Amino acid sequence: MTLEARHVLEFPGGYTRTTGPVIGRFLTELRDGRLVGVRTAGGRTLVPPLEYDPGTGDAVTGDFVEVGPAGTVESWSWVHAPRAGHPLDRPFAWALIRLDGADTSLVHAVDAGDVKAMRPGLRVRPRWRAERTGQITDIESFVPEVTRIVSPVRTEYVLKPGLALARFLEGVAAGVFVGCRCGSCHKVYVPYRLSCPECGIAITEEVEVPDTGTITTFAINNLPDPRAPEVPFVSAYVLLDGSDVPMITLVGGVAAHEVRQGMRVRAVWVPEEERTASMANIKWFAPTGEPDAEL
Numbered sequence: 564m565t566l567e568a569r570h571v572l573e574f575p576g577g578y579t580r581t582t583g584p585v586i587g588r589f590l591t592e593l594r595d596g597r598l599v600g601v602r603t604a605g606g607r608t609l610v611p612p613l614e615y616d617p618g619t620g621d622a623v624t625g626d627f628v629e630v631g632p633a634g635t636v637e638s639w640s641w642v643h644a645p646r647a648g649h650p651l652d653r654p655f656a657w658a659l660i661r662l663d664g665a666d667t668s669l670v671h672a673v674d675a676g677d678v679k680a681m682r683p684g685l686r687v688r689p690r691w692r693a694e695r696t697g698q699i700t701d702i703e704s705f706v707p708e709v710t711r712i713v714s715p716v717r718t719e720y721v722l723k724p725g726l727a728l729a730r731f732l733e734g735v736a737a738g739v740f741v742g743c744r745c746g747s748c749h750k751v752y753v754p755y756r757l758s759c760p761e762c763g764i765a766i767t768e769e770v771e772v773p774d775t776g777t778i779t780t781f782a783i784n785n786l787p788d789p790r791a792p793e794v795p796f797v798s799a800y801v802l803l804d805g806s807d808v809p810m811i812t813l814v815g816g817v818a819a820h821e822v823r824q825g826m827r828v829r830a831v832w833v834p835e836e837e838r839t840a841s842m843a844n845i846k847w848f849a850p851t852g853e854p855d856a857e858l
């Protein structure tokens with residue numbers, strides 16, 4: 564048989580202690596929603612304040628300085644099952660917190676929600692009680708600083724193509740590539756543009772180029788893209804016949820590993836009844852089967 568006797572040690576009226584001037588000042592400031600530390604003769608700031616410098620044993624100066632209220636978690640211990648008397652009724656961390664401006668750290672609860680949120684260097688701020696009485700529990704707990712928010716994003720916009728692109732897209736709607744020829748350097752640009760990027764002059768001559776061309780460079784992509792036929796897919800620069808600048812497009816109808824520079828390709832258009840004034844009219848470029856071109 565086990566003998567046991569249960570005891571309760573309790574001071575029903577409370578156990579009264581005097582605080583002394585240093586701790587008293589700290590608690591008085593807490594009641595007013597401020598955190599202060601005390602300076603040592605060596606210039607360190609002790610938070611919570613002590614009457615003697617633990618490093619030298621000398622009395623501290625009478626200089627109090629405001630610190631925090633934010634601070635940095637130095638280390639912590641996670642409490643999975645809070646007990647009666649703990650500051651929170653849900654899992655939390657006991658942490659050593661170095662308040663900004665302090666040279667020592669303070670033990671307090673951190674209400675981080677999840678142990679995964681705890682890490683050394685975590686920035687925290689006090690959550691004050693509305694009713695404060697001059698006790699360390701005037702701070703209910705510390706909570707992590709807000710470092711990110713999730714906000715829904717949705718933007719609706721209308722893109723107006725401008726004269727040159729509008730002319731090009733009109734052509735694409737009709738199944739032709741409309742470009743232009745510079746009157747000075749005679750280069751042909753597709754898509755159509757209003758000025759020559761090399762000569763800087765206005766372009767007025769419109770030309771149509773065929774929907775066949777040659778792959779100049781390409782990339783094999785392994786990430787899915789809603790426009791692409793499958794993964795891996797190939798995106799390539801295609802120099803349309805009669806044009807002097809390549810345009811970027813998808814390549815389809817051929818295994819990715821068979822695509823090569825110099826390969827001859829032709830645009831694969833969507834059926835006429837599905838066409839709109841957009842580049843979606845071109846599904847991709849597929850090999851023509853002709854011999855490769857010299858680049």
Ligand SMILES: [Zn+2]
Pocket residue numbers: 745746747748749750759760761762763
């Ligand atoms: Zn030019």
